[in-house]
Amino acid sequence: MLSAVQQFGQFGLTFSRKVGISGIFLFNVLFRRPKLQRSFPLLIEQLYFIGVFSLIIIMLSALFIGMVVSLQGHNTLQRFGADQELGELLALSVTRELAPVITALLFAGRAGTSLTAEIGLMRATDQLDSMEMMAVDPLWRIISPRFWAGLISAPILTLIFDMVAIYGGYLVGVKWLGVDSGSFWSNMQASVGFYDDVINGVIKSLVFGFVVTWIAVYQGYYTAPNAMGIGRATTKTVVYSSLAILALDFMLTSVMLKNW
């Protein structure tokens, strides 16, 4: 009994210590004085690797998800004679929930693991230490551009997801299943609020992008410098990011729907 309590206490201490370290790490990444002239090209480079390279998976996933939502939605709405509401159902589902959450989950799986593996490998091969020895701060040179690139990419990818998913839904609903095009778009326009739905979705994606990128760079920076350590770190990035996204989604949705 006593050893169980001791183990629980040890777990709590270790967990608190790790949360503290990750908080200090985040503070240093955010507030280390940037050398703007040198940081901007690094940021652009990372936006390309993180954002542009994630486009294909985001767009393909958005297309199929839009198509499936439209298909399922039409199947149910048709029973109540409300298939003209398909546009509204599709747009609200996508902009409020599906776009920010699925974009963040895919972002964690594709870009997050890539960041963790890249930074972890740099740790394992002493590249970060050699940078320190050359009096170059790896936090501003390596970590900070990647963090800001992730934070900027997430909402942009979410907006792209919105557009492609709605287009996918339009293809299935209107072109295939025969829903009236005018009703589809006009009901969507009438029901979707720019601030309540689209902007709230972007705010969610900003929060998710912040958390996912923070977890990814932290796991890479503090990984054990060996193959098993990098493997574990990439797994932790996906698991912790996914759980954080789902938990934060619930909290943010409660606040946004004023049910808090």
Added chain:
Amino acid sequence: MPMPISSASSDTFVKVTNLCFKREERVIFDNVSLRIARNKITAIMGPSGTGKTTLLRLISGQLKPNSGDIIVYPLEAKESGIPIHRLNRRKLYQLRKKISMLFQSGALFTNLNVYENVVFPLREHARLPEDMLRDIALMKLEAVGLRGAHHLMASQLSGGMARRVAMARALALDPELMLYDEPFTGQDPIIMGVLVQLIKRLNYALGLTSVIVSHDVAETASIADYIYLISNGKIIGEGTPEALFAEQSPAVNQFIHGLPDGVVPFHYPAKDYAEELFS
């Protein structure tokens, strides 16, 4: 015979005094004192896992000691010295421009080619036009015999070539102190000979102070001016290579001559052999 600890700091580049360092509960260094002489090659040797690389990281400020002092005497602070373990990040980075380290793996940036790797510290710290950077980088690569390989990616290099490129990069900012972490490990005899001669030639040609951490006795002893032997957190022997080879103490004798059994036993502690076999 121990090196006299001179009160004049002008012939000392690093002075370590009463150094204590622990990792969790394990004592790595227990009241260790040593001196790195200016413009000389000092070797730190000892059995695997004894903390040689940790000592390099303490000297370079990557780790902080639990107690004791590590004073560095670059040319700008030749008399007063700088306690590297007490510096804030900004001052530590300023001092690190005078100190370079060659890591065991080379630690080249894998997304850059040889030229970009060597020019990296110059681009970060020296506001020079691109053609001047190019000249300096090519001169550094020429010094290590790899000027013709400047276009190769880091992943295309053999182990020996990677170490030499890393050496060129480490010399880019014309440091005063070079730290070599196991430079000969895993190298064939030809590359080992190349690296040995490079370290010696560059040390004397450029007026460097060099610290080599290694357990390759023959190669290191051929170029070192002074050797410290560390084991179990303490210095068990020190002196010139000739003095250490003639040393009679069992611990030093076992390490220097590579004897399989002695102070560091061959057998892991176990029960009596006959008793365990026939019981």
